[in-house]
Amino acid sequence: MIVSIVGIGLLGGSLALSLREKYPKMTILGVDKSVVHQKIAVAKGIVDRVVTLDEAIELSELVVLATPVDMITTILTEVLDKIPAGRTVIDFGSTKEQICAVANTHPKRDQFVAVHPMAGTENSGPGAAFRELLPGQHCIICDREKSRADSVALVEALLRDIGMKIHYMTPAEHDLHLAYVSHLSHVSSFALGLTVLEKEKDEKAIFRMAGTGFSSTVRLAKSSPQMWAPIFNQNKANVSRALGDYIEYLKKFKAAIDSEELDSSLEYMTRANDIRRILDGIEKK
Amino acid sequence: MIVSIVGIGLLGGSLALSLREKYPKMTILGVDKSVVHQKIAVAKGIVDRVVTLDEAIELSELVVLATPVDMITTILTEVLDKIPAGRTVIDFGSTKEQICAVANTHPKRDQFVAVHPMAGTENSGPGAAFRELLPGQHCIICDREKSRADSVALVEALLRDIGMKIHYMTPAEHDLHLAYVSHLSHVSSFALGLTVLEKEKDEKAIFRMAGTGFSSTVRLAKSSPQMWAPIFNQNKANVSRALGDYIEYLKKFKAAIDSEELDSSLEYMTRANDIRRILDGIEKK
Known part of the structure; x- marks a missing residue:
């Protein structure tokens, strides 16, 4: 079986490493616009080789979209346009309403499965990927009934095999919940980081006394802006309400x-x- | 040497456990208004025995005030009133301006050393105390020059021996810095906990998806209200500005x-x- 990872970052890279362990004969292809990410992903053994998006779609049983969410909504239509019959595409986005809305307008909607593995760290890129990230964690599948049975069966088998616990909900439920238990924590941390860094301009020694309590609350402020800006944008209504x-x-x-x-x-x-x-x-858990 | 710990909680208890390891012949007495804390502190070997505050003052070379900060400002005058010449009292409060202001009005000011060991967890009470809490961490001494040389020498020797790194600042500097790198993190976490718990009333399953990012930012919301309310109160101006x-x-x-x-x-x-x-x-660090 050939699986392609589009966006070889923390999540996509960690999925590939988990799959490799369970399926030594699986071929894993990688698509990434960053040449550095491509090289690291190959050197680290995350992917067997780097291909173009078109090659990935043509060759793979399963295409995993693990890019920032704005890129997912941008390329999902193209992937569904080109995907051969019987093949499957999934996404790993932290938002689900806009992504599923894009999928719902497509005649090949049933070849898409909306997936969100609930795992992450404040680090990003293939260098941050590790095999233990996903096993044991929860995974949400949205609008399962809109996907063809064979696609769902394949995706669930792979996710369960690498040790993920699968739950089901609607995209609206997903985005509401995530706003409160994930997205809000990130805004809170980013704002905390900004507040204290601003103070540091006048009070150089201010961090001398920062300890584990501070580092715990502000840790998420290290997260990738390029990943989070589109999440906040796609889940604007819920995040705004939670922030309010x-x-x-x-x-x-x-x-x-x-x-x-x-x-x-x-x-x-x-x-x-x-x-x-x-x-x-x-x-x- | 006899040392008394007044308020046998996380910080006072952890100090006692560190001192015991370094000084097996030291006698450690405990003062605590909670009978449960008294019993746990004796059972855990934190203190040799429980005494009254008057006995502690009479018997000890060093009295450590490790209660909530409102209690420190309340009893510090009494302790200084009663303390024999040549003996020393220190506090472990997370605020310093009000505590030092109380001390400064006392004729025996020089027998007091204002100390803040920069360590803690979200847990409290003698059951949460552990020997490894203080070693390796930073410790602030405020207004060092207002304390008698022998008292400072004793306190610094003990703190260094258990592995703490000593820094000096004024009470005003201390309280400003702590507002940003500790007190603000706590308010931020408490408010985050409240926000999500309120949402849980309508959305029962909301925490199903909460993961490590969430738990990291909200961990401090487990902290003791009885400890933190007086800290926010004593450092009102700085905490209010940081929060603003x-x-x-x-x-x-x-x-x-x-x-x-x-x-x-x-x-x-x-x-x-x-x-x-x-x-x-x-x-x-």
Whole structure:
């Protein structure tokens, strides 16, 4: 079987490394506009060789679109236009409504499966890819009933084989949920990084005292702008609402601090402590 | 030598465990208003025995105030009133201006050393204490010149012996810096927890997709409200300013997302990426 990875980054590269381990005879082709990524992907053994998008579509049983989401919506139509009958294309985008909307207008919609593997780090590119990223993690498939049964069966078999746990939801559910449990965390971290870096201009030694609590909350500010700008754009309505909610809570908290309403501060924090229940669940996953 | 820990929590308990390892003959006494904490502290071998505050002051070469900061400002005067000549009291508070202001009004100011060990986790109480918490971490001493030389020498010797790296600054510098690199991260996390927990009321399955990025940014929301409410209160002006800066960046980011100004989003994130330089430094510490 030949599988192509379009966009050989953290996610696409890690998928390839997981597949290689399970299927030593699988041929994995790579498509990437960055020559550096191409070279690293071959040198690291992520892909057998680099091909053009047209070659990938022509040769592969399965084409995996693992680029930034704006690129996915741009090339998905072209891939579906050219894909031979019986073959499958999936995407790995962190948004699903716009990508599925593009797919839904295409006569070959049923050869597409919308997939989101819930895994990542703040690093990007094929150099950051590692075999252990996806196994054990959750994976969302959206609008499963719109894809042909054979395509779904192939995709689910591969994902389960590399150890992913599959869940189903609509694109709208997916994008709403992700806004709160992923996209908001990223905006929060980016803004925190900006705030403290701005202060550093006046107070050079400010980071001398930064410790693990700070690094934990600001870690995601290292994430790739090129990946995240299109995600925020495609999930604009949900991210904007989540951010609005967040800003309101921060304002309330600030008001409680400003007016020394310790009871309000205590109540906010005690309610927030309930997050322990959630985090224990995540760690047990 | 006899040392007393007043407030046998994460920080005070971890100090005691580090001291025990270095000084097997040291006697460590504990003062805590919680009977549960008293019992755990004795059972865990953190303290040799539990005493009253008066006994601790009478018996100890060194009294360590490791309670929440509102309690430190409340009892510091009493401790200085009662402390015999030649003995030393230090605090471990996460704020320094108000605590040092209280000390500065006291005739025995020079028997007090203002100390902030830069370490912690989101957990609290003597059960969370562990010997490895303080070694290797930074420790700030404020207004060193206002303390008697013998007290400073004793405190620095103990802190260095357990592996802490000592820095000096004024209380005002300390509180400003901490607002940005610690206190703000905590408010940010508490508010993030509140935002998502509120959404969970309508969307029960929302956390199914939460992963490591989310848990990293929201981890500090597990922190103790009883510890943090007085910190925010004592460092109100700095925390409020930092929070105000943060809210402004979030609003700008939201505006860029709402109006689909991808260039602005990209620019904010690219600037925030510079945090990598800082985080690499923290990890190397």
